[in-house]
Amino acid sequence: MKPAPFAYVRPATLDDAVAELAATDGDGKVLAGGQSLVPVLAMRLGRPGTLVDINAVAGLDGLERRDGALRIGATVRQRHVERSSAAAAVPLLGLALPFVGHRELRSRGTVCGSLAHADPGAELPAVALCLGAALEVTGPRGRRTVRAADFFQGAMTTAVGPDEILTAVQFPAAGPGEGFGFAELARRHGDFALAGVVTRVRSRDGAVAEAVLSGFGVSDRPVTRDVTELVRAAAGEADVETALRPGTEELAREMVDTAGDAHGSQGYRRRLFAVLAARELARAHRRATESPS
Incomplete structure (x- = not known):
């Protein structure tokens, strides 16, 4: 099958991305890696009117350790995290990522995309929950932080509103003992x-x-x-x-x-x-x- 027709926008700033998504009045979807979204579109299980591609948005591709946590931006690929020395600060990511799909999919799929998709059979949401990760969500009303315990609300359902974007996740670094x-x-x-x-x-x-x-x-x-x-x-x-x-x-x-x-x-x-x-x-x-x- 092929996706139903949709509009496509590729903003360059986060403010523009939020504005484009808000303008869809709930009929838009965010595209980052697309490894979960594109099959849904192809099978016509989802028919958004607009795709907001955030891959060109500056500042969403950061992967850094700071303040006792590993912060992963919305467009950081799973394979990049898997191979990054910085990710050693969160051993559970190293244990779980090799089981996420296949290597070819991880080279395009994003960590935040898996969390936002919230498939009940996915590995990364459970890792976020076990570690008590903090998820950064940005929308027209500004930025807010959601605890992993409050983020996952059901199958493919999260605390992210229809006009909001999951912009980063922070995993606590492993401590002594x-x-x-x-x-x-x-x-x-x-x-x-x-x-x-x-x-x-x-x-x-x-x-x-x-x-x-x-x-x-x-x-x-x-x-x-x-x-x-x-x-x-x-x-x-x-x-x-x-x-x-x-x-x-x-x-x-x-x-x-x-x-x-x-x-x-x-x-x-x-x-x-x-x-x-x-x-x-x-x-x-x-x-x-x-x-x-």
Whole structure:
């Protein structure tokens, strides 16, 4: 299929981009990498009247570490982040990005584009949620910052208004005593995950101070839980992963609410989620305790 007809504009400044989007009266879409948007247009699942291409907008291609965070602009490609030494400040990005589509898609797709698209099976929204990322949104009323916990509101639905643009995201840099884990299972590499988990554990003086578990591909949006007490209770056992399993099985029953399909029943996804969660929480705990506090 081919996209329905649309108008195309390519502004050079952020103010012009916001003005062009506002002028569409809710009938416009922002184009950055296009790796999610273009297939939607081609299948006519979306029919915006205007595409506002922000690739020429100055200042949206920045990737820098400042004030204890990694700031990624709206037009920064996933592959650039994947290969950047600056991104080492956020280990979870290094763990997750190789699983985002294929290398060719990551060379064009953007980090902010994946977050704005908010596919419930996507990796980067779950990473943002697990880390407590801050998302910068710009519109006619100025710029505002939205916490990741408030950003994802449903399948392909975010806190970005129809006249606003996601202009950057800030991921907190890893601190001392932090460990991370990431895993997903898909039928083929690059496919959407049947279930995926993102984990973060912070230790202080050898004890668990904080633990967070996020999941994707298991609900209509990325989901997260504070699992500090669960990891703290298992930390003293000889086999931490095995000790975590009863708790992650209970979490799976709570967090995995997507219906079954041809690729896997709900029960299968819950079992898969429980196994991955226990494994990656144990891995994050080990990394956290091995990291200098």
